[in-house]
Amino acid sequence: MKKLLTGNEAIARGAWEAGVKVCTAYPGTPSTEITENAASYSEMYAEWSPNEKVALEVGLGAAIIGGRALVAMKHVGVNVAADPLFTLAYTGINAGLVLVSADDPGMHSSQNEQDNRNFGKAAKIPVLEPSDSQEAKEFTKIAFELSEAFDTPVMLRTTTRVAHSQSLVELEPRQEIPLKNYEKNIQKYVMMPGFARPRHVAVEARLEKLMEYAETCSLNRMELRQRQLGIIASGAVYQYVREVLPNASTLKLGMTYPLPRKLIEEFAGQVENLYVIEELDPFIEDQLKAWGIKVHGKDTFPLVGEILPEIIQEKLGSTYGQNKNEPENTESSDNFLHIPVRPPVMCPGCPHRGLFYILNKLKLTVTGDIGCYTLGAQAPHHAMDTTICMGASIGAAIGMEKARGKEFARKLVAVIGDSTFIHSGITGLIDAVYNKATTTVIILDNRTTAMTGHQNNPLNGRTIKGEATKEVNLPLLAKAVGVDRVVEVDPFNLTELETIIKQE
Ligand SMILES: Cc1ncc(C[n+]2csc(CCOP(=O)(O)OP(=O)(O)O)c2C)c(N)n1
Structure with a gap:
């Protein structure tokens, strides 16, 4: 059965299908509805924790003792949860642990627009980026598999557009996953210096394996079309690229950390002009440049705010688009401009x-x-x-x-x-x-x-x-x-x- 779901509803559904036992969160736009929806499934324990750090600590307790756990927060919440996160990357988990970081390019409701893919890289954990609701559900399930296969927390990074837009999702039944066996393992779970040093070595070895996985996994997909233009994109931006430049070749990255070097080099070799289109930081672009790959990115696209289809049309449409000579239909944006601005105000009766x-x-x-x-x-x-x-x-x-x-x-x-x-x-x-x-x-x-x-x-x-x-x-x-x-x-x-x- 298919159902129209928001990205957030789909993540909650994905967790339920993946047999998750414990869902924790502190509210924060655009992540809040994940846990509100998770709470509606009787098979899963759900809680509002006092803050994101506690949410992650409750999640890691559940995972280490053997139950899959989903922990959700907005991007700035990861700053609060960063302390347990970085060391959890050392201990690893036991049952799967997925941390949803809901980023907010454009700051629809946030105090900054930090790019949390950097957190994935800094903590040396995989980062997955779904581009619609179907993927939000699928990637959540894959994230749990990946988490257990590589013994690592996994970050599922969404953005406001993916979290709050709706698309069709194929519903599947819940997979009952028995609690994993827990064995006391002081060297693995008690992170004092003597035990933490070998764990750091394990983290680096795990990263090497994750890089190999990234090369062939189903999350990353090369789609060759016209060779004049090749675009590397992830998340909602991939959908915009398909809409605005349907003939361009694309490398769709569902896993943006670690990056698949060989696959990217292969793609770069197939196309004449290579662009990375990504919101906020040149996260993918910088890595490509470090590998010596010639690529355009922030020389063309903004570092600040969302990258909307109009921006892709403006920057690349006239050179590579289908409708190069047709005037753009501006009717809808004209209407939009006539809507009076309504800044947020306190509700009537607010204390x-x-x-x-x-x-x-x-x-x-x-x-x-x-x-x-x-x-x-x-x-x-x-x-x-x-x-x-x-x-x-x-x-x-x-x-x-x-x-x-x-x-x-x-x-x-x-x-x-x-x-x-x-x-x-x-x-x-x-x-x-x-x-x-x-x-x-x-x-x-x-x-x-x-x-x-x-x-x-x-x-x-x-x-x-x-x-x-x-x-x-x-x-x-x-x-x-x-x-x-x-x-x-x-x-x-x-x-x-x-x-x-x-x-x-
Ligand atoms: C680290 C972090 N987590 C979550 C949020 C999202 N957020 C903004 S304000 C707020 C809670 C506000 O509640 P309260 O302090 O009770 O004030 P009220 O809105 O009820 O006046 C939350 C969860 C945030 N901005 N930063």
Whole structure:
């Protein structure tokens, strides 16, 4: 049976078909729906973890003890999970472990557009890049096979277009994979220097084998058509190339790390003009140049943002395209231009509005954080001075106070959402207490992870499957780490809110 699925739904389906036991994640666009969908399959345990590092740690525990695990996050989430990831690459897994990194070229909803293929290379683990929903499901299953065959975590890298667009997917039944045998193996799983050194040697040997695998695996495919133009592409860009330049020869790379040198050299030898078209970094291009292959890439295509079909048409269409002489149909883009711009705003009735109204009125310096409340930086409030990454608000406020002194800190506050506080704010608060900062921290507790679509979190008493669970008591937690003054205030009560903020 075939079904229309988004890439994210297809990855969840792929995990289910691959017999996965445990799915973990911290929400983040464009990855969130993977785990929301995974949670709908009763055969799989699923959780929202407090942050991406914990998500990967829970996943690696499941894999080492013998159950397949899927761990999903947005690209910046991999920064948070990088610590366990790099050492997990040394220990290897036991049952398969697949880490989905959902990248966001164009920054549809992110604070940066880092290219996480670099993480695959730096951690020396394979990177697979599906280009539609069918591949999203297939590659997820192949990733688990690969993970077990080579004893390595595997990164499945998607981008917003693959994650959120829909295409037909062939559904298959779940393969029940029995738990793998677990044997205690201190040399393999306890990474202290004496045991880690031989594991690094094992990682390099594994990489050599993965390079051989890349040469012949079904993930990489040479498609020879007209020889005048040859294009190497992966992910959504491959689909755009097929659409805009249907006669060009293509080398479709489903595995972008490690790269298949012989296959690429063979392809380069078959075509007159060779291009790598890839979003963000010249990841493939740089490797080709290091191998001495003559190739065009970032000399023609942008380093920044998405590479859309229009850009490929503009750069190569007139020379190599089918419709070289036909004027481009601009009707749809004209219509698009007439749609009024609708910048994101806080929802009507949002409890954050009152707070930012007061912060603006009091002309405070505000170190911000990431969530719906980041919109407090925009009109009409303009009540935020910094936003860097999740959890940075409290540390930034401490730093400002330490640089400028206590007097400055009297008009300084850090604002942080409830989910963000649990994600990575608590350690900042402990720093404030331990190092005697006097800054005021405001936790905006709206009892949900609103920005990414209202996911449950450890503060609201519900799991990802909607089951009742314990909830963290924020005032008690703050007192427990040593905060002497903890005040609770309803942000809809503006008079009281203003009085308390002035007081604190
Ligand atoms: C490392 C990282 N993981 C995930 C995200 C995606 N993300 C942005 S804000 C946010 C949570 C916001 O929730 P909360 O702090 O409760 O604030 P609210 O949106 O509810 O106001 C998430 C998950 C991110 N930007 N960075």
